[in-house]
Amino acid sequence: MSDVQQPIQHDTATSNDASPENTLLRDNIAALVAIKNENIARFTEGKINITSALVEQKWHNRHQMFPYRMKEEIYGSVLSEILAHQPRMKNVILARLEAVYQQLRNEEAQTLSRTRALLENSYKTPNL
Helix, strand or coil: CCCCCCCCCCCHHHHHHHHHHHHHHHHHHHHHHHHHHHHHHHHHCCCCCHHHHHHHHHHHCHHHHHHHHHHHHHHHHHHHHHHHHCHHHHHHHHHHHHHHHHHHHHHHHHHHHHHHHHHCCCCCCCCC
16 A cells, blocks of 8 residues: 555646636626616616605695695594593494595595596596
8 A cells, every 4th residue: 555645636627617607607697687777777768766756746735735634633633532532432433434435445446447548548438
């Protein structure tokens, strides 16, 4: 038995082949990311950011919105006092609030569907 150890030989062909494959893979990923970013830029071109549009609309309509917020706070405090002094009215009040909420929700859904139909030029009036 010999005490001389054989040096470990690394396969240089594999390490050389992996480098161009990794480079090609990196180039392909970079190209895909660039294409994705171009598509996003193309789709969002000319579009308004929804959040900024809502903030701008809120700012323009702030004079109309403030009275509604005050009404909500007043109604909320009045309802709270009524419920505190007459707890038996809780179910009646909550049922009435739910009915009004459902009615508002249905009206809003109809408004949105009509708006969508108008945008798509497919809205037909019931009178025609």
